[in-house]
Amino acid sequence: MRIKGRAISKGIASGEALVTDERISFLGGVDPKSGVVIDKEHPIFGECVRGKVLVFPGGKGSTVGSYVLYLMKKYGTAPKAMVNVRSDVIVAVGAIIAEIPLVDSLEKDPLKIRIGQTVLVNGTEGYIELS
Amino acid sequence: MYLTKEEERIYDGEAGESLRKAMEILVALGDINEAPHLIPIKSAHVSGASYKTIGDAYEFVESLDARVKVQTTLNPIGMDKERWRELGVSKEFALKQMKVLKAYEKLGVLPECTCTPYLIGYAPERGEHISWAESSAVIYVNSVLGARTNLEGAPSALAAALVGKTPLYGLHLDEERAPSILFDVECELSDAAEYGALGYLVGKIADDNIPFFKLKTMPNADDLKALSAALGATGSVGMFHAVKGEKGITPEALSYEKPSEVVEIEKKDIKEFFDASIPEDAVLAFGCPHCSTQELRELCRLLRSVKSKHEVFVFVARRLAERENAAIKELKRLGVRVVCDTCMVVSPAFERFSCIATNSAKAFRYVPSMCGAKALLVKTSNISRCFEI
Numbered sequence: 001m002r003i004k005g006r007a008i009s010k011g012i013a014s015g016e017a018l019v020t021d022e023r024i025s026f027l028g029g030v031d032p033k034s035g036v037v038i039d040k041e042h043p044i045f046g047e048c049v050r051g052k053v054l055v056f057p058g059g060k061g062s063t064v065g066s067y068v069l070y071l072m073k074k075y076g077t078a079p080k081a082m083v084n085v086r087s088d089v090i091v092a093v094g095a096i097i098a099e100i101p102l103v104d105s106l107e108k109d110p111l112k113i114r115i116g117q118t119v120l121v122n123g124t125e126g127y128i129e130l131s
Numbered sequence: 132m133y134l135t136k137e138e139e140r141i142y143d144g145e146a147g148e149s150l151r152k153a154m155e156i157l158v159a160l161g162d163i164n165e166a167p168h169l170i171p172i173k174s175a176h177v178s179g180a181s182y183k184t185i186g187d188a189y190e191f192v193e194s195l196d197a198r199v200k201v202q203t204t205l206n207p208i209g210m211d212k213e214r215w216r217e218l219g220v221s222k223e224f225a226l227k228q229m230k231v232l233k234a235y236e237k238l239g240v241l242p243e244c245t246c247t248p249y250l251i252g253y254a255p256e257r258g259e260h261i262s263w264a265e266s267s268a269v270i271y272v273n274s275v276l277g278a279r280t281n282l283e284g285a286p287s288a289l290a291a292a293l294v295g296k297t298p299l300y301g302l303h304l305d306e307e308r309a310p311s312i313l314f315d316v317e318c319e320l321s322d323a324a325e326y327g328a329l330g331y332l333v334g335k336i337a338d339d340n341i342p343f344f345k346l347k348t349m350p351n352a353d354d355l356k357a358l359s360a361a362l363g364a365t366g367s368v369g370m371f372h373a374v375k376g377e378k379g380i381t382p383e384a385l386s387y388e389k390p391s392e393v394v395e396i397e398k399k400d401i402k403e404f405f406d407a408s409i410p411e412d413a414v415l416a417f418g419c420p421h422c423s424t425q426e427l428r429e430l431c432r433l434l435r436s437v438k439s440k441h442e443v444f445v446f447v448a449r450r451l452a453e454r455e456n457a458a459i460k461e462l463k464r465l466g467v468r469v470v471c472d473t474c475m476v477v478s479p480a481f482e483r484f485s486c487i488a489t490n491s492a493k494a495f496r497y498v499p500s501m502c503g504a505k506a507l508l509v510k511t512s513n514i515s516r517c518f519e520i
């Protein structure tokens with residue numbers, strides 16, 4: 001099933017979905033060396049975002065978070081692609097400099113995607129595909 | 132967002148991969164914020180200069196192959212360029228730091244290494260559209276000088292500098308600069324540190340609402356610098372307005388209706404910041420944001436007649452230190468350690484101290500997490516009490 005959205009960061013990738021309904025602060029919230037969520041208050045605390053399609057509402061916290069996404073890509077711990085309800089500047093800029101495909105503003109609520117479901121993200125044309 | 136033919140060509144990569152990426156960042160910012168189009172900017176100021184904060188992500192800057200289109204200054208780095216060894220900065224850090232600096236210089240960024248470019252000849256004019264990072268500087272130039280910039284992050288300010296443009300939204304627009312909470316400050320404030328305490332409090336309450344300060348006293352430029360820095364440290368707002376009585380302090384204060392939501396700030400709210408006494412092992416640190424000419428001279432005057440029992444650090448832009456040679460010489464003669472290009476927050480040199488006393492509410496906010504040290508807020512006018520006569 002294809003769901004239309006808005007292209008934020010170019011590229012195409014697919015993988016297993018990791019879904020959370022809480023915003024993520026990449027600075028201090030995710031360990032760039034391992035890709036593990038280290039914010040104890042966060043619902044996906046302890047989960048690893050590496051190689052996943054990370055589905056979340058958007059970012060929060062420091063703008064340095066953009067550079068954390070870049071470091072994660074460099075260390076091989078970044079998500080393969082991301083889907084936001086509505087992207088914020090920190091995650092959008094981070095996705096672009098790290099070259100991680102990102103789509104937001106979908107016609108259907110992406111937070112209803114099941115954890116583990118395979119999702120293809122097309123950040124060039126602005127849609128996702130669920131299998 | 133609408134793009135001109137020329138902008139579209141850059142977006143499609145015809146001007147190279149670096150500019151394509153910079154344009155992609157600007158388009159994403161514009162789309163997210165529903166900007167109709169891009170506007171030209173006069174200057175940019177980029178953060179992400181200290182290796183301590185940017186880490187190995189500086190390789191992104193290093194990977195870019197382009198030149199900035201407008202005058203672009205750089206935030207403080209993690210050490211004094213000339214005297215890093217004396218500060219106890221490791222050689223490993225210094226080597227990485229010099230790589231970061233070179234990466235920015237290669238793009239044509241001016242290595243002023245200061246958070247107060249507006250004090251050393253880079254002050255924007257009223258109404259000028261610019262793209263600045265570093266919240267203390269953004270809030271100061273928006274509020275006090277009437278320039279127009281959003282609160283940019285390091286990559287977005289750099290992208291704007293490379294393209295010479297920024298999306299038209301937020302604080303670039305009249306209607307987005309309107310205040311929404313009035314802070315009625317019922318007490319007199321007499322020291323930059325007190326204005327900093329006010330900013331610290333209000334930043335927490337206001338979050339992303341533009342504050343309108345009703346003051347009993349007339350702040351000077353250094354007081355407004357301290358207020359801006361503290362507001363940026365605890366809040367996420369890019370500007371403020373201020374009046375004394377009915378008289379405007381900031382240039383746009385009288386252009387908008389006063390907000391109906393009122394929060395009262397009392398003397399005790401400010402006073403409790405200054406209750407702690409300063410322990411024997413504390414070092415004193417001044418210059419967050421970097422000191423102005425008046426602050427350097429004031430420190431000379433205050434320290435002239437007393438003998439220090441604490442180590443004293445003063446942070447200042449190198450260009451201003453060169454210009455104020457006499458004051459700098461005197462401070463050094465008085466035993467003060469004058470440090471350029473960096474500060475207590477972004478340099479690893481200050482992680483070895485257990486307690487840092489400062490007149491900056493911004494440093495007071497960041498020292499515990501960035502240096503692992505205890506932080507105390509002191510009034511500038513009271514520093515002689517920290518010394519034995």
